[in-house]
Amino acid sequence: MFAADRVPDGLAHAALATATIDRGRIAALDTARAEAVPGVRLVLTRLGEDELRTAGFLMAGGYAFQSFQPLTSDRIAYRGQPVALVVADDPVAATHAAELVEARYEAEPHAVRIDDPGATVVLQQEAIPLPFLADVVVGDADAELAKAEVRVEAVYEHPSQNSAPMELIGAVVQWRGDTLVVHEGTQNAASIRHGLAHQLGIDAERVEVVSPYTGGGFGQKNSLQPHIGPLAIAARRLGRPVKLVLTRPQVFHQASFRPVSRHRISLGADASGRLLAAVHEADQQTSRHDLFPATFTEVTSRLYGVPAFRGRQRLVQTDVQTPGYMRAPFEHPGAWAMECAVDELAHAAGADPVELRLANDTTHDPVTGKPFSSRHVAECLQRGAELFGWAKRRPEPAQWIASDGSQVGWGVAIGAYPAASTPAVARAVAYPDGRVGVEVDGHEMGQGIRSAITLLVADLMGVPANRVTVGLGDTRVATQHLTAGSWGTSSALPAVHAAILKLRETLGGRRPTGAPVAVSASNGLPEPLQERARAGQVALAGPVWDDFVAYSFIAHFVEVRVAAGTRRIRVPRVVSVADCGRVASPVTAASQVRGGVVWGLGAALREGLEVDERYGGFVNATLEEYPVTVNADVARIDVEFIDRPDPLLNPVGVKGLGEVSMVGVAAAASNAIFHATGRRVRRLPITIADLL
Ligand code: MOS
Numbered sequence: 144m145f146a147a148d149r150v151p152d153g154l155a156h157a158a159l160a161t162a163t164i165d166r167g168r169i170a171a172l173d174t175a176r177a178e179a180v181p182g183v184r185l186v187l188t189r190l191g192e193d194e195l196r197t198a199g200f201l202m203a204g205g206y207a208f209q210s211f212q213p214l215t216s217d218r219i220a221y222r223g224q225p226v227a228l229v230v231a232d233d234p235v236a237a238t239h240a241a242e243l244v245e246a247r248y249e250a251e252p253h254a255v256r257i258d259d260p261g262a263t264v265v266l267q268q269e270a271i272p273l274p275f276l277a278d279v280v281v282g283d284a285d286a287e288l289a290k291a292e293v294r295v296e297a298v299y300e301h302p303s304q305n306s307a308p309m310e311l312i313g314a315v316v317q318w319r320g321d322t323l324v325v326h327e328g329t330q331n332a333a334s335i336r337h338g339l340a341h342q343l344g345i346d347a348e349r350v351e352v353v354s355p356y357t358g359g360g361f362g363q364k365n366s367l368q369p370h371i372g373p374l375a376i377a378a379r380r381l382g383r384p385v386k387l388v389l390t391r392p393q394v395f396h397q398a399s400f401r402p403v404s405r406h407r408i409s410l411g412a413d414a415s416g417r418l419l420a421a422v423h424e425a426d427q428q429t430s431r432h433d434l435f436p437a438t439f440t441e442v443t444s445r446l447y448g449v450p451a452f453r454g455r456q457r458l459v460q461t462d463v464q465t466p467g468y469m470r471a472p473f474e475h476p477g478a479w480a481m482e483c484a485v486d487e488l489a490h491a492a493g494a495d496p497v498e499l500r501l502a503n504d505t506t507h508d509p510v511t512g513k514p515f516s517s518r519h520v521a522e523c524l525q526r527g528a529e530l531f532g533w534a535k536r537r538p539e540p541a542q543w544i545a546s547d548g549s550q551v552g553w554g555v556a557i558g559a560y561p562a563a564s565t566p567a568v569a570r571a572v573a574y575p576d577g578r579v580g581v582e583v584d585g586h587e588m589g590q591g592i593r594s595a596i597t598l599l600v601a602d603l604m605g606v607p608a609n610r611v612t613v614g615l616g617d618t619r620v621a622t623q624h625l626t627a628g629s630w631g632t633s634s635a636l637p638a639v640h641a642a643i644l645k646l647r648e649t650l651g652g653r654r655p656t657g658a659p660v661a662v663s664a665s666n667g668l669p670e671p672l673q674e675r676a677r678a679g680q681v682a683l684a685g686p687v688w689d690d691f692v693a694y695s696f697i698a699h700f701v702e703v704r705v706a707a708g709t710r711r712i713r714v715p716r717v718v719s720v721a722d723c724g725r726v727a728s729p730v731t732a733a734s735q736v737r738g739g740v741v742w743g744l745g746a747a748l749r750e751g752l753e754v755d756e757r758y759g760g761f762v763n764a765t766l767e768e769y770p771v772t773v774n775a776d777v778a779r780i781d782v783e784f785i786d787r788p789d790p791l792l793n794p795v796g797v798k799g800l801g802e803v804s805m806v807g808v809a810a811a812a813s814n815a816i817f818h819a820t821g822r823r824v825r826r827l828p829i830t831i832a833d834l835l
Contacts, residue, residue: 145358146326147313147388154315155184157374157387158237160227160244161396162219165253165759166462169217169226169246176243177229182236185377186244187228190214195372198338200433200465206338206679207367208399209465211432214373219248220432221464222760223396228373230385253462255754257403257428263460264426270434270458279440281510282451284409287420291411295487299408299480300826302751303428304401305394305761306469307771310358312398313388316374323350323375328357330365330586332616332623337679338367343375347679352623354616357588362468363398364588365627370397395764399467400752402428402435406480408443410487416494418503420451423481429458430465439477442559442806445694446481448505462759468627470742471802474560475809479746479827482556482810487823495538496555496814497528508692516691516791517798519722520557523698523785527555527720530781531700541821548707552819555700558806561686562693562724562789562798563630566668566676568621569638571600571646572661575654579604580612581642582620584676585635590801591731595632596639598728599795603643624676628683629695629799632727637793638666666793685792693792695803696722699740701811705819710834714744714812716779724789724798736782736804743808745772751828 160177162169174186197212199205211218213225227244231237254261268277288294314327323345325335332352340347357364370387378385389397409422423444427437440454489496504521507514528534536553537543543551567584574580581600585592593613601608614620615635624634641664649662665673668684675682686693700718705711717740726732749770753762763769788796809827816834817823824833 145310145356146315146328146354147386149315149326151315151317151384153383155230155232155381155383155385156234156237157228157230157377157385158234158241159225159393160229160241161393162222162224162226163758164219164248164250165222165255167219167248167250169219170249171247172226173245174227177240180236180240180243182232183229183240184232184381185230187214187373187377188226190373190376195376196342198342198367201334201366201681202436203433204680206334206341207369208365208467209430209433212372213369221462222758223393225370225397228377230377230381253759255461255756255759257405257426257459257461259461265458267437267456267458271436276436278456279444279452279454279510281444284420284422284451284453287451288409288411288422291419292414293412293416293488293492294410295484295491296409297484297487297825299406299483301404301476301479302827303403304469304746304750304752305769306361306363307766307769308359308361308363311388311391312364312368312394314371314374315384315386316371316378317384318378321349325350325352325371327352327354327371328364329354330357330360330588330627331625332618333676333679334366334625335371336618339372339375342372352618354586357586360588361470362472362627365468365625368398391766392764395761397464399465401469401472402466404476406439406477408480408484410484412488412492414492416489416492416499416502418447418449421449422453424455426457426459428466429460430463431460433465434458435466437473439473441561442474443477443481444510445508446478446557446559447503448509450509452509471560471805474558474802474806475746478558478806479809482807483813483825486554486814486817497524497533500524500557511687511692513690513692516693517724517787517789518694518696519785519787520696520698523696523720523722524557526783527698527700527718530783531718533700540818545704549704550819552703552815552817553700554811554813554815554818555698556807556810556814558697558699558803559694560629560799560803560806562633562695562792563628563683563685564666564668565624565630565634566665566673566682567624567634567638568663568665569642570661570663571642572659573646573650573655574659575656577606577654578610578612579606580614581639582614583635583639584621584624585615585631586626587616590631590735591728592632592635594731595728596635599636599639600643622676625681629802633793633797633799634666636727636795636797638664640795641666691791693789693798695798695800697803697807699807699811701815703812703815703819705816705834710831712748712816712829714778718781720783720785721800721803722785723800723803724792725796726784726786727797732784732800733782735800737780739804740780740808741772741777743805744776744812746827747809747812748828
């Protein structure tokens with residue numbers, strides 16, 4: 144049962160009226176016709192700032208995906224922003240009434256593209272002076288580039304995209320006496336709890352957030368959404384539970400999205416293709432009200448052992464809701480650009496793309512000089528090449544025609560993703576009947592964290608998996624720090640591991656008789672981080688640790704076929720080999736990689752938001768017009784793991800997997816299209832039009 148499936152007694156239904164301009168102010172709002180609709184109970188248009196405070200931006204010490212809180216001023220900051228919340232006895236009346244709210248606006252000029260006049264460019268490290276957001280600079284990359292025998296330089300353009308999770312954003316909000324109970328699909332129950340407490344001026348002890356299953360998050364559900372505060376106020380005024388489910392176009396216009404980014408990459412190598420220097424200059428879109436920080440170069444500086452690197456990251460403010468984290472938010476676009484450039488370098492140097500990558504592998508992190516805790520990139524490439532049959536590849540592009548007349552291309556790319564950890568506390572309970580229960584920080588959003596925890600507990604306790612129960616995604620059972628950044632399983636499992644070891648010790652090999660036996664343990668992150676987590680703040684350790692740097696890695700091999708005449712692009716097969724440390728749950732892990740591959744192919748060939756220059760917002764804000772990859776697009780995907788534990792990172796030996804799965808897929812596909820056609824397309828998605 145997902146959040147909005149709940150139908151408590153007396154449930155009222157909400158709908159939103161939304162702004163039709165991109166920037167300006169509300170001059171007048173007429174709600175008379177909306178209020179006259181039978182069944183309408185409440186039309187909220189303006190809340191006092193003392194009644195509903197801003198929850199602040201998640202990445203600036205706040206709790207929400209953006210600092211801007213609709214319905215608290217006359218300001219319009221983006222098209223689609225809510226201007227009224229209508230609550231009625233049934234959803235039809237609420238939706239109908241919301242359409243009858245009439246607004247008059249004073250519009251101001253707006254900028255929707257990063258090159259539009261009025262878009263403001265800021266240098267990230269000056270605008271947000273935090274060490275982890277500073278430009279990565281190692282050696283003198285520009286001087287080394289000038290000396291290089293082989294050089295490539297190119298600009299790669301990545302569109303904005305929407306996570307478009309199957310479960311729409313929505314909530315059922317209810318007061319139980321003085322306690323506010325929120326059911327919402329989320330990756331961060333703690334931020335909703337503490338954010339609402341802050342917004343409404345109540346004690347966090349009086350907010351409960353329940354989210355045992357989320358129908359896909361992908362970063363879009365990583366914090367408090369702006370509709371929940373107004374819903375809580377509506378529920379209090381009406382004395383009834385209230386439900387709101389955003390429509391799909393509202394999800395596109397009111398939730399975070401992957402911003403536009405542009406990447407200029409310069410690479411220099413010796414004649415054999417050994418990299419001497421790399422420069423990565425990236426521009427990323429953000430909103431007017433928040434600086435959504437970019438960390439593209441954190442990963443692109445570490446894909447290879449490049450001795451000199453210069454990164455530069457700029458943010459471009461436009462009139463949109465604040466963009467955010469969408470699966471492999473920087474790693475996917477950054478690695479797409481870098482791994483296309485590396486392919487261009489291999490072509491220029493006359494080197495095999497796999498051999499060139501192997502020749503540039505490293506055991507040490509080029510940025511800090513520390514060793515990687517584990518890095519099996521070479522094994523991923525070698526095993527992948529073997530499974531794929533890479534040795535049979537014809538090196539020259541556009542030389543390979545299949546019997547049906549289509550052009551065949553094979554491409555390769557690697558990916559990396561930082562292995563960070565977040566605070567997690569697990570409570571383990573042994574029952575007299577042999578059942579074992581675990582309650583821990585973590586959110587299940589389809590990635591299989593429940594399975595991974597269940598398998599570990601069953602293994603350590605020597606009980607069948609069906610005797611294990613797992614509680615998570617619920618502020619009543621644990622803190623529920625943000626589950627994202629591929630740190631969910633790798634943060635929860637060490638806490639569960641510690642709690643189960645303690646439980647075994649306490650039990651001394653016997654089942655409890657009488658009362659259940661319960662113990663708690665944390666995953667051992669320092670107390671100041673645990674304290675931040677308990678306060679609902681983002682608390683992160685890694686990927687740079689005292690003695691090592693920890694990343695997950697992957698290699699992807701993609702075959703494309705480009706039809707003669709129509710130029711339709713198909714992907715008949717993909718081989719992916721991942722290094723995620725110990726594989727905690729083989730079935731869900733392989734499923735994660737397939738999902739990442741499918742999404743990477745979507746990014747390469749399907750997904751891109753089209754902005755509406757006239758009114759702001761997005762033109763293709765439905766699943767009909769924003770095509771995500773579907774089953775008909777997916778053919779054979781073979782997945783293997785270098786299943787070697789990383790004992791430096793944590794006692795269980797797990798690194799992250801979810802997001803690294805996607806990193807490099809779009810590059811491997813782009814490189815395969817170049818190999819098939821001889822045409823280098825440096826803008827995603829690559830469509831028929833690019834190949835005609
Ligand atoms: Mo993910 S984009 O870190 O939820």
